[in-house]
Amino acid sequence: MKDIIANESIKKVEYASWRDYATLCKPKVVLLLLITAWVGMQLANTQSVSVGMMFIAIFGIGLAACSAAVINHVVDAHIDVKMNRTKYRPMATGQITDRQAITFSLLMAVTSMALLIIYVNPLTALLTSSGLIGYAFVYTVYLKHRTPQNIVFGGVAGALPPVLGWTSITNSVDVEPLLLMLIIFIWTPAHFWALAIDRVEEYKKAKVPMLPVVHGIPYTKSCVVSYTLALNVVSVLPFFYGMSGWLYLTSALLLGSWFMYYALELKYFPKPNSAIKTFKVSVYYLLILFIALLLDHYLKGFI
Numbered sequence: 050m051k052d053i054i055a056n057e058s059i060k061k062v063e064y065a066s067w068r069d070y071a072t073l074c075k076p077k078v079v080l081l082l083l084i085t086a087w088v089g090m091q092l093a094n095t096q097s098v099s100v101g102m103m104f105i106a107i108f109g110i111g112l113a114a115c116s117a118a119v120i121n122h123v124v125d126a127h128i129d130v131k132m133n134r135t136k137y138r139p140m141a142t143g144q145i146t147d148r149q150a151i152t153f154s155l156l157m158a159v160t161s162m163a164l165l166i167i168y169v170n171p172l173t174a175l176l177t178s179s180g181l182i183g184y185a186f187v188y189t190v191y192l193k194h195r196t197p198q199n200i201v202f203g204g205v206a207g208a209l210p211p212v213l214g215w216t217s218i219t220n221s222v223d224v225e226p227l228l229l230m231l232i233i234f235i236w237t238p239a240h241f242w243a244l245a246i247d248r249v250e251e252y253k254k255a256k257v258p259m260l261p262v263v264h265g266i267p268y269t270k271s272c273v274v275s276y277t278l279a280l281n282v283v284s285v286l287p288f289f290y291g292m293s294g295w296l297y298l299t300s301a302l303l304l305g306s307w308f309m310y311y312a313l314e315l316k317y318f319p320k321p322n323s324a325i326k327t328f329k330v331s332v333y334y335l336l337i338l339f340i341a342l343l344l345d346h347y348l349k350g351f352i
Contacts, residue, residue, distance in 0.1 A: 069139040070153060073122045074115035081336060082210045085233060086110050088339045089214030089226050092292065092346055098218055105168045106217035110210065112161035113181045117206075119154035120185035123147055125193075128255035134248065154185075165217075173217045180209040197263040204237035228286050229342075233335070235283050239276035239312065240331035242269050246315070247324035270316040273327065277312040281305035284338065293345045300341035308334045 090103060122129070122140045126147075129135035139145040145153075158181060165174035188203030196202070208230045215226035245252060245259040246266055252259045261269040284305055288298040311327040314320070 065139060065144045065149070069144045072139055073119045073145065073150060073153065075118040075121075079111055079114045079118065081332070082114050082207070083107055083111050084336065085229065085339050086210035086214035088343045089211030089229055090218055091214075091343055092225060092229075093215045093218035095218055102168060103217070105164055106173065106214070109161045109164040109169065109174075110177055110213050110217075112157040112164070113177045114210075116154045116157040116161065117181045117185040117189075119150050119157070121189045123150045123154070124185075124189045128257060131255040132248070132251040134251070169217045170220045172220055172222075173213055176209060176216060176222075177213055180206045180213070183209075194257060197258050197260040199258070200241045200260075201238050204234050207237055208233035224290065225287075225292050228283075228290060228292065229339075231283050231286070232280070232338070235276060235280045236331065236335055239273050239280060239308075240328065240335070242273050242276075243312075243315065243324050243327040243331060245269065246273075247328065270319075274309075274312045274316050277305075277309050281309060287342065293342055294349050295345075296348060297342050297345035300345075301338060304334050304338050304341075 087107060090106065095103065122138060125135075126138075126140035129138050129141035135141060140147075140150060158178075161181075162174050162178060165171075165177055183206030184203065188199065188206060192199040192203050211229035211233070212222060212226040216222060242260055246261050246269055249259070249261045249266060252262050260272065281302075284301040285298060287293045288295075288301070308327075308330055311323070311330045315323045315327045320326075
């Protein structure tokens with residue numbers, strides 16, 4: 050009854066609000082991506098670069114990420130209506146039409162490319178457009194509905210922001226940002242599969258071949274543990290490559306142990322909320338890890 054009332058109230062709204070368009074952009078996800086891009090930018094040599102240019106670069110990268118998120122909403126609208134956590138999204142409820150959403154996405158994509166080409170550099174624009182295409186079309190349109198390894202292959206696009214931040218300053222692709230990209234790439238499956246375990250029945254209902262749907266929850270839990278273990282290894286590479294100091298190394302080890310604790314609990318001592326708790330821990334893990342890397346970079350000159 051509540052769902053019927055909610056849907057009827059939605060139908061009475063004549064125009065979508067700015068909040069509906071903001072929801073299409075997945076602001077929380079985009080914010081996390083932009084934090085990693087900003088860290089990549091700061092680790093590069095920013096002394097000869099204006100603050101204005103850096104903000105234009107972040108804004109352009111953010112617009113591209115938002116554009117890709119909107120396409121994700123458009124493509125997944127037919128399965129969003131079948132899942133509890135997504136059935137009230139603007140595309141699923143009909144608040145925003147396909148045409149409106151695609152126009153919105155295209156406008157952001159074109160603006161993003163124009164800003165990056167004119168005010169930043171063509172390399173950053175090229176890599177940003179590659180990430181947009183990779184997430185919006187290669188992952189969302191093709192991989193997501195065809196292979197249980199979708200998030201592994203699609204994770205490349207989500208791991209690009211530190212590289213984009215770096216190239217916006219240096220106009221070159223170097224080892225340092227690739228190490229940060231590797232961290233996010235390995236983090237992504239452990240992060241997302243924990244959520245997929247928690248929402249497995251919804252993915253079954255929507256007929257999306259996520260790993261726990263195809264190979265079962267026990268196997269997926271083992272994969273979460275394996276990727277978390279690999280993450281603990283790759284997360285210390287910036288220290289051994291000379292990118293960071295002891296503050297980052299200590300943070301990486303502590304955060305890795307924290308993430309691993311919940312991954313092992315999920316596998317061997319599961320509780321009703323273990324999967325979603327592991328998912329939430331993974332979000333905080335990545336956020337704090339990159340903040341620690343940034344603090345380490347700023348504090349090296351004082352220690």
